[in-house]
Amino acid sequence: MKKLQKVTLTINDREVTAKEGMTILEAARDAGIYIPTLCYHEKLAPYGACRICTVELSRNGRSRLVTSCVYTVENGLIVKTESPKVIKVRKLLLELMLASSPAKAIQDLARQYGIEKRRFEADKTNCILCGLCVRYCSEIKQANAIGFVGRGTERRVVFHPEIASTVCASCRECFSLCPTGKLPSETDGVCFDDLTLDDFLKTQQSPA
Amino acid sequence: MTKNLSNVNQIIAKYQGDQSALIQMLLEIQRENRWLPKPVLARLSQKLGIPISQIYHIATFYKAFSLIPQGRHTVSVCLGTACHVRGAPRLLDRVTDTLKLNPGETSVDYKFTLKTVNCLGCCALGPVMVVDGEYYGKPSAKEIEKVIANCD
Amino acid sequence: MRLKSPADLQEKRQQIISLRDSSRHCVTICSGTACHAYASEKTALAFVEEIKSSGLKDNVDIRRTGCHGFCERGPIVVIFPEEICYLGVKPEDVSEIVSTTLMGKGLVDRLLYKDSNGEKVVHEGDIPFYKNQTRIVFGNNRLIDPKNIDDYIALGGYDALTKALFEMSPDDVMEMVKRANLRGRGGGGFPAGMKWETTRNAPGKTKYVIVNADEGDPGAYMDRSLLEGNPHSVLEGLIIGAYAIGSHKGYVYVRQEYPLAIENLSIALNQAGEYGLLGKNILGSRFNFDVTVHRGAGAFVSGESSALMNAIEGKVGEPRPKYTRTAVSGIGDKPSNLNNVETWANVPLIISRGADWFASIGTEGSKGTKIFSPDRWTVGRVHT
Numbered sequence A: 001m002k003k004l005q006k007v008t009l010t011i012n013d014r015e016v017t018a019k020e021g022m023t024i025l026e027a028a029r030d031a032g033i034y035i036p037t038l039c040y041h042e043k044l045a046p047y048g049a050c051r052i053c054t055v056e057l058s059r060n061g062r063s064r065l066v067t068s069c070v071y072t073v074e075n076g077l078i079v080k081t082e083s084p085k086v087i088k089v090r091k092l093l094l095e096l097m098l099a100s101s102p103a104k105a106i107q108d109l110a111r112q113y114g115i116e117k118r119r120f121e122a123d124k125t126n127c128i129l130c131g132l133c134v135r136y137c138s139e140i141k142q143a144n145a146i147g148f149v150g151r152g153t154e155r156r157v158v159f160h161p162e163i164a165s166t167v168c169a170s171c172r173e174c175f176s177l178c179p180t181g182k183l184p185s186e187t188d189g190v191c192f193d194d195l196t197l198d199d200f201l202k203t204q205q206s207p208a
Numbered sequence B: 001m002t003k004n005l006s007n008v009n010q011i012i013a014k015y016q017g018d019q020s021a022l023i024q025m026l027l028e029i030q031r032e033n034r035w036l037p038k039p040v041l042a043r044l045s046q047k048l049g050i051p052i053s054q055i056y057h058i059a060t061f062y063k064a065f066s067l068i069p070q071g072r073h074t075v076s077v078c079l080g081t082a083c084h085v086r087g088a089p090r091l092l093d094r095v096t097d098t099l100k101l102n103p104g105e106t107s108v109d110y111k112f113t114l115k116t117v118n119c120l121g122c123c124a125l126g127p128v129m130v131v132d133g134e135y136y137g138k139p140s141a142k143e144i145e146k147v148i149a150n151c152d
Numbered sequence C: 001m002r003l004k005s006p007a008d009l010q011e012k013r014q015q016i017i018s019l020r021d022s023s024r025h026c027v028t029i030c031s032g033t034a035c036h037a038y039a040s041e042k043t044a045l046a047f048v049e050e051i052k053s054s055g056l057k058d059n060v061d062i063r064r065t066g067c068h069g070f071c072e073r074g075p076i077v078v079i080f081p082e083e084i085c086y087l088g089v090k091p092e093d094v095s096e097i098v099s100t101t102l103m104g105k106g107l108v109d110r111l112l113y114k115d116s117n118g119e120k121v122v123h124e125g126d127i128p129f130y131k132n133q134t135r136i137v138f139g140n141n142r143l144i145d146p147k148n149i150d151d152y153i154a155l156g157g158y159d160a161l162t163k164a165l166f167e168m169s170p171d172d173v174m175e176m177v178k179r180a181n182l183r184g185r186g187g188g189g190f191p192a193g194m195k196w197e198t199t200r201n202a203p204g205k206t207k208y209v210i211v212n213a214d215e216g217d218p219g220a221y222m223d224r225s226l227l228e229g230n231p232h233s234v235l236e237g238l239i240i241g242a243y244a245i246g247s248h249k250g251y252v253y254v255r256q257e258y259p260l261a262i263e264n265l266s267i268a269l270n271q272a273g274e275y276g277l278l279g280k281n282i283l284g285s286r287f288n289f290d291v292t293v294h295r296g297a298g299a300f301v302s303g304e305s306s307a308l309m310n311a312i313e314g315k316v317g318e319p320r321p322k323y324t325r326t327a328v329s330g331i332g333d334k335p336s337n338l339n340n341v342e343t344w345a346n347v348p349l350i351i352s353r354g355a356d357w358f359a360s361i362g363t364e365g366s367k368g369t370k371i372f373s374p375d376r377w378t379v380g381r382v383h384t
Helices: A024-030 A084-100 A104-112 A132-140 A161-167 A182-186 A197-205 B002-014 B019-033 B038-048 B052-061 B081-085 B088-099 B141-149 C006-018 C033-037 C040-053 C091-103 C149-154 C159-167 C170-180 C192-201 C222-229 C231-245 C259-274 C305-312 C341-353 C355-359
Strands: A006-011 A014-019 A054-059 A062-067 A078-080 A146-149 A156-159 B073-078 B112-117 B128-131 B134-137 C025-030 C060-065 C077-080 C084-086 C208-213 C249-254 C290-295 C336-340
Touching: A006 A024, A014 A024, A054 A084, A062 A084, A084 A104, A132 A146, A146 B052, A156 A197, A161 B052, A197 B052, B002 B019, B002 B038, B019 B038, B019 B052, B019 C290, B038 B052, B073 B088, B081 B088, B088 B112, B088 B128, B088 B141, B128 B141, B134 B141, B134 C033, C006 C149, C006 C159, C025 C040, C033 C040, C033 C259, C040 C060, C040 C091, C077 C091, C084 C091, C149 C231, C149 C259, C159 C231, C159 C341, C170 C192, C170 C231, C170 C341, C170 C355, C192 C231, C192 C336, C208 C231, C208 C305, C208 C341, C222 C231, C222 C259, C222 C341, C231 C249, C231 C259, C231 C336, C231 C341, C249 C259, C249 C305, C259 C290, C305 C336, C336 C341, C341 C355
Parallel strands: A006 A078, B073 B112, C025 C060, C208 C249, C208 C336, C249 C290
Antiparallel strands: A006 A014, A054 A062, A054 A078, A146 A156, B073 B128, B128 B134, C025 C077, C077 C084
């Protein structure tokens, strides 16, 4: 097996050694450096949905914001995890998520980053589309009982009763992963009380 | 329904059961049936070895697909930027008045479905209405009525 | 009839040209989507009927061509060899055109373009819309029937491919495109040659080349017109690129809102295959290359490179979260070179006329020409 090269980068002015192929998030965690996440799970392929793990990279006087859970480490990277640009982005992201869910995990982060304004209208979905449930059911359980439907602002998570009715009652492992608590609180374990695929399709029929 | 399912087998065979051709298969099923019936999707899932959740994700992601039956005649009004500045909203109003349908709706007799689309690439004709693949640029109220009335 | 060598292609071209008399009248009717929406097909049929009933069938050719670009004034009819351009031609105008212009030597004034001074303009090239344009990529649209490969061959089509396959190495082709400084015409403006090189040098034997015809910007229909009107120009460029990169499989991702482009492209692929210009052992060069058309299903976001490749894999057409270049890891994680329709169409011109010629057009940082889609409210993209 090919031996993985070492990669050296700087995170928050600290030199960090990582293995080739690691992401910035993994390298930071390994080094005990905190980067907040909501959609990350060490057993699942990184997804980049919540963007809370955004960090700032600088090189040659120019900087850019990247999603640390999907950005592979490179030699010489200079990373800032709490720069003013990063904090500004995180605050906006959290403010947007609060419009979808009042969940404790989001409230805690909001408090941490000093969010006071709530400028966005609540959408009452109680879902931030982190995809943990969908991805866990697909990648780990390989059951695919729950999935995404729709696109953009119409995207929702629904159970598929054809599968869910046979596997969910004895599993429910996604319940503890859900950052908003939607899964444990709004489902009978086979489908959401108010959102089946047919419910979703009815919403698509309404005029724009 | 048996006809639908045997058509599906033919379509799958046409693409040699290649999973990567799923979207192409769905396009053909949509064109033949005017929607994607659930038993047909279940058959696709089974034959191609693709989870039904993935098929529903694709079917609800793309505008070309419908999971509910659509009308025999599809009337589309382009709301792309160029058509918009050329008066597409007013055209849409005239079309909704004529059909007595809102965008996304299908008439109860399954004769018409009204859709909006974004940019068909013939902006110089805008605003554009398409009925069953025939393009009409800047149609007058009278022309709209005539075209709709001619649909059987 | 399969062409097995460059000599066969030359012979075929001579054969096509010998059966054509360029001194005869040829009535061309634009049959792009926009003119088609103006019922150009009814106009075309009216010409067929009128020419037949006037006894001119053996003296006048009729050709339905690709988009001329002046969509606002369609249906556009251009009569060769004089290049008399009539605009907004309806079926009821046809008998007057036949008797006045084809049988007589007159003009039907009311159908000519009138400039801002009321002066009439007879020739298409003199119309202000066209006058200041150098239509190197788009210009052949008006001369060819996109459903007939012979028209493309008659104009020199596939000579660039022959030159690339038989007189140049893949490296030579790569270097020429790099020297020409062809930049992506899809909006990104990334140097095409550089992207080709990245794909070629990426590890792995299997590589793909892709045409991005998912043009979704409202008001932009350059790619639609080019793919409908001259699909072989895009295909020829794609095969040349595949040769340079070392790819034997290509995809054309076309949005399903462009049914005529899909139709004409499919016909072009079949005809190219029949002639041995596509498939195994192209023109006897031992280079194999095959193309699959993938239709979109109505999602603007699927025009982004990684999203498009996801869609080709049969997955949801969403961008990939990872920061990897698709030139290195694309379809099925294999190196995949994606370029826009117009980018590919420039390639045969560069090979035929050379990098220096191409670089002599355009600005310091941006070589070559750019197709625009203007209408009364101008929309389009400008290369700076």
